[in-house]
Amino acid sequence: MNITKESIDALNAVVKIEISEVDYKEKVAKVLKDYSKNATIPGFRKGHVPMGMVKKQYGKSVMIDEVNKLIQDSLNKFLVEEKLDILGNPIPKVQEDFSWDEQEFSFEFELGLAPVIDVKLDARKKITQYNIVADEELIDKEVENLQKRFGKMSAKDVVETGVNVTGTFVNEEKEIEKKFNFVLEDIKGKVNQKKFIGQNVGAVVELKSKGLFADEHKLMGATGLDHDAVHGLEIPLAFTIEDITFTELADLDQELFDKIFGEGVVTSATELREKIKEDAEKQFLGQADQQLLNAITEYLIENTKFDLPANFLKKWLAVAGENPLTEEQAAEEFEKSEKGLRYQLIEGQVIKDNNLQVTMDELKDYAKDFIKAQMAQYGNLNPEEKELEDIANRVLGNQEEAKRLQDQLISNKLLGFYKENMTFKTKEITYENFVKEVYK
CATH class of the missing domain: 1.10.3120 (Trigger factor, domain 2)
Structure with a gap:
């Protein structure tokens, strides 16, 4: 067997594998011998089928299998030994006049070679590295969120500033029927907020999806749609109020600090x-x-x-x-x-x-x-x-x-x-x- 590589250019090459009968004959003979021991052919006892008949029936297919195994093993070994860094896998070249009836074979494989890369890290235009800080506004909001989380909740008869509203958003065309909870201040704009003020449980509020929430991501939770679906969404929504509650903020005292962080961690x-x-x-x-x-x-x-x-x-x-x-x-x-x-x-x-x-x-x-x-x-x-x-x-x-x-x-x-x-x-x-x- 002979394997050679021809470089087409820096990124392409062809590997040629030439196989003669001596390269596969012994392996084929061994496989056929094993076949003869187990072959079941009418008129012959198991293990007593003549080798000539075994060769006639199985010889060509066994030879093809063994040649293909030899090609794969030899090609892989060659790539490793030659330290060829390839992209994808070798592609066999089609041979119009190829025949398995021969005893010697020649195969060619196209290779795509990995390029030589020089990575330079000295950026001419400097990349921005962000240092994200928590400002006072964010800290204020988080303090309030913690006070709400551990605060005392009570029911309210009507919607007013600062309440939590729970209900179901519906749009039949988009098959939306989604229960959602929000604070009134999540609703964007005084016009939309006024639609809720004074409403009680059971009331239906007619809304439009576009510009409904100050944080547009909340529309995903309100409709059950994904980010792409709510982007630019402009549909009517009917919201049925099911629950109105008010959370009395917890005091900023040691009891609250211990609940949040453990005893004595924050004082x-x-x-x-x-x-x-x-x-x-x-x-x-x-x-x-x-x-x-x-x-x-x-x-x-x-x-x-x-x-x-x-x-x-x-x-x-x-x-x-x-x-x-x-x-x-x-x-x-x-x-x-x-x-x-x-x-x-x-x-x-x-x-x-x-x-x-x-x-x-x-x-x-x-x-x-x-x-x-x-x-x-x-x-x-x-x-x-x-x-x-x-x-x-x-x-x-x-x-x-x-x-x-x-x-x-x-x-x-x-x-x-x-x-x-x-x-x-x-x-x-x-x-x-x-x-x-x-x-x-």
Whole structure:
């Protein structure tokens, strides 16, 4: 057997595999011998079927199977030994005059080669790194929310300022019938709020979906529709009032502080505000980090220039799935996936160049930390090491879950690396303005 590679250009190559009878003859003979021991053919006892008859009946199909196995094994070994970094999978070239009736065969496979990538982290236009702070307005709202959560609730006869309203939104055309609870101040505009003022349980309020809530995301909860469906939604809604309540705010005293944080952790309204600020900014850090990673990703895709074996990849996409694609469909699929492939290659290069690979020990430790955080939410703050080990092994035994945790850990490593090796433009911003600026 002989395997050779011919380079077409920097991104394309052809591997040629030449196979002679001596390469597969022995394996075919062994398989046919096993067949003869178990073959059941009328007129012959089991195990006594003449080899000639076995060869006549099974020889060609066995030979084809063994040649195909030899091709696959040899090609895989060649790719590893030659250290060829390929994209997609090798594509066999069609041979019009090919015949399995021969004893010697020649096969050719097209390869798409990964490009050489030079990732530069010195951004000319500095990427913005947001420092999201909890301002006084946000802290005030959270203090009030806590007072409401632990406050005393009482029933009201009619709707008035500051009450909680529960009822059902209905729109027959969109098949909406959704129970929802809100405070009157969630409703946007005095005109809409006046429709509720003075109404009692059982009243039906006629509304329009557009501009109904100050926070447009509440329309998702009110209608049961997803984000895309409520975007620009303009339909009539009938709201039947089913319950009216008023929450008397809890006093800002030690009893409230102990209920929220545990005995003695917070001892004054000032400490409460500081704790709210600290906890909020910890949560904001995760969102800021995700936004920073997204911005870095976009920057690297835009500014890391390299060619791809586009024609090969389109051809591979056409035959890679369960259902073959037309040339047009494959080109469309390539266009949709090109951006993701480019970052995948950039990310792989950064990981390789800077030894950011994830080890099994790191993955297990990360899984344990994740499990500990989950358990802490349910009050188990000090789980035993054996319990953590057992749960981590079960979690990592699930391939999908292990892949998800591995991807998270790699993202964390990459972000840490980028923070150490890139310079950013830092911007302090409130959470409200962060949402407006980043998700506008």
